[in-house]
Amino acid sequence: MEIFDVGVIGGGVIGCSVLFDLTSAGYNCVLLEKNEHLVSESSAGNSGMLHTGYDAPLGSVELTCIKRSLTKIVKVFEKLGVPFRQNGSTMVAWEDHQVQELFNIQEESKRKGYSNVHILTASELFQSEPYLNRSAKGALWIPGEMILDPWLASISFAHHARLNGAKIRTSCEVLSCKRELFDAWSLHTTHGDIHCRVVVNCAGLQGDLVDKMAGYQDFSIAPRKGQFIVFGSKTSNLINSSIIPIPSTTSKGIITFKTVYDNIITGPTAEDVPSRSIPRPEPLIRERLMESACNTVPSLMDYNIIGEYTGVRPATQYKDYQIRSHQDRKWITVGGIRSTGVSACLGISSHVCDLVHDLGLDPSRGPSSHIERINWTILPGKAAIHDECVYHMTHPIAKYGTSKNSML
Numbered sequence: 001m002e003i004f005d006v007g008v009i010g011g012g013v014i015g016c017s018v019l020f021d022l023t024s025a026g027y028n029c030v031l032l033e034k035n036e037h038l039v040s041e042s043s044a045g046n047s048g049m050l051h052t053g054y055d056a057p058l059g060s061v062e063l064t065c066i067k068r069s070l071t072k073i074v075k076v077f078e079k080l081g082v083p084f085r086q087n088g089s090t091m092v093a094w095e096d097h098q099v100q101e102l103f104n105i106q107e108e109s110k111r112k113g114y115s116n117v118h119i120l121t122a123s124e125l126f127q128s129e130p131y132l133n134r135s136a137k138g139a140l141w142i143p144g145e146m147i148l149d150p151w152l153a154s155i156s157f158a159h160h161a162r163l164n165g166a167k168i169r170t171s172c173e174v175l176s177c178k179r180e181l182f183d184a185w186s187l188h189t190t191h192g193d194i195h196c197r198v199v200v201n202c203a204g205l206q207g208d209l210v211d212k213m214a215g216y217q218d219f220s221i222a223p224r225k226g227q228f229i230v231f232g233s234k235t236s237n238l239i240n241s242s243i244i245p246i247p248s249t250t251s252k253g254i255i256t257f258k259t260v261y262d263n264i265i266t267g268p269t270a271e272d273v274p275s276r277s278i279p280r281p282e283p284l285i286r287e288r289l290m291e292s293a294c295n296t297v298p299s300l301m302d303y304n305i306i307g308e309y310t311g312v313r314p315a316t317q318y319k320d321y322q323i324r325s326h327q328d329r330k331w332i333t334v335g336g337i338r339s340t341g342v343s344a345c346l347g348i349s350s351h352v353c354d355l356v357h358d359l360g361l362d363p364s365r366g367p368s369s370h371i372e373r374i375n376w377t378i379l380p381g382k383a384a385i386h387d388e389c390v391y392h393m394t395h396p397i398a399k400y401g402t403s404k405n406s407m408l
């Protein structure tokens with residue numbers, strides 16, 4: 001009977017990055033994903049932006065993880081060959097009274113250590129974003145924000161771990177779990193029983209339900225939907241940076257941004273929904289998004305959308321991430337990674353490595369910090385293949401971006 005060092009439940013961006021870092025640290029890991037494909041729930045419906053944490057509260061676990069992630073993510077992406085671009089974000093004041101807000105956010109950003117954030121007058125703004133609606137009053141330039149292919153990033157983390165010896169089981173749902181007498185967890189799954197010394201619960205929208213299997217009830221998931229519309233890459237010259245509004249206390253608001261494949265996307269909305277499953281796009285919201293896109297960049301009126309998608313955030317009753325180590329039973333929960341999981345992923349995984357180390361678990365293999373570039377064979381709109389492993393393209397940013405009709 002094989003006993004893994006660590007069992008990671010969930011193959012979204014968080015599970016994949018945790019698997020990547022733990023395997024590199026020498027832990028013998030297995031990742032269990034209930035769906036047929038990795039990256040098929042929250043992580044398949046996001047904006048694919050690396051945020052600096054401009055709206056994350058000072059002192060929060062979220063901000064700490066984002067900052068920690070950003071110190072290493074660029075190097076890791078360069079080594080793995082994940083497409084990304086530092087194109088910055090332009091936070092626009094659309095009303096006179098919002099200009100003061102920009103100064104407040106600039107001050108707050110400086111307190112968070114981002115001294116390069118600065119105010120643009122309306123004329124400076126129109127020089128950098130000539131197609132923006134002329135009613136804009138000014139902006140805050142946040143140069144550190146980036147865009148990436150969030151799907152290729154996640155599967156590259158998972159595949160690199162696999163090449164380093166990690167096991168990945170898909171269509172493998174954890175149904176129940178038990179802490180056995182011999183100091184290991186027995187995870188009862190749809191693929192039989194898996195044994196591991198430590199469990200890391202990265203189950204996203206089911207994070208609270210998986211925690212409950214182990215007897216923990218520290219938070220409840222409150223799903224929050226987001227919807228997007230996608231334009232073809234012919235629109236790409238209409239913006240240079242991600243155009244973001246002033247955030248509210250609950251949402252970053254509707255953004256008009258360009259992907260690494262040059263599609264312009266507008267979204268996401270933020271709606272509390274009763275179901276944890278990924279819903280279909282709604283026509284009324286599509287209209288609202290189209291209106292928002294054309295209000296931001298009027299020339300978008302001349303183009304049709306080529307697609308749309310939705311995502312659901314694993315929000316909870318708390319604003320901050322819910323990351324906890326239950327030391328006595330060697331169970332780590334990485335829950336409620338609401339709206340910045342892609343940005344914070346490698347900070348979260350470093351934090352999880354520290355927590356596993358603090359449990360006194362020594363890696364059963366030698367560490368391997370060497371990161372190899374993955375030379376993927378990409379089937380446009382469909383899949384990425386390497387070393388006989390086929391990863392189905394689940395994220396619309398990758399699907400629309402690599403497929404032929406993305407030019408429309």
Ligand SMILES: Cc1cc2nc3c(=O)[nH]c(=O)nc-3n(C[C@H](O)[C@H](O)[C@H](O)COP(=O)(O)OP(=O)(O)OC[C@H]3O[C@@H](n4cnc5c(N)ncnc54)[C@H](O)[C@@H]3O)c2cc1C
Binds near residue numbers: 012
């Ligand atoms: C609309 C929207 C926009 C966003 N925009 C951004 C952005 O621009 N930048 C950013 O940084 N973040 C963004 N996010 C947030 C980011 O997408 C999330 O923080 C992240 O995807 C959460 O990842 P996860 O791995 O925790 O969850 P998931 O991706 O949901 O992964 C959890 C996995 O666990 C699996 N699972 C659950 N239960 C079990 C079980 N019992 N057994 C086995 N497997 C199980 C699920 O099938 C799932 O695949 C956005 C999110 C949304 C929805």
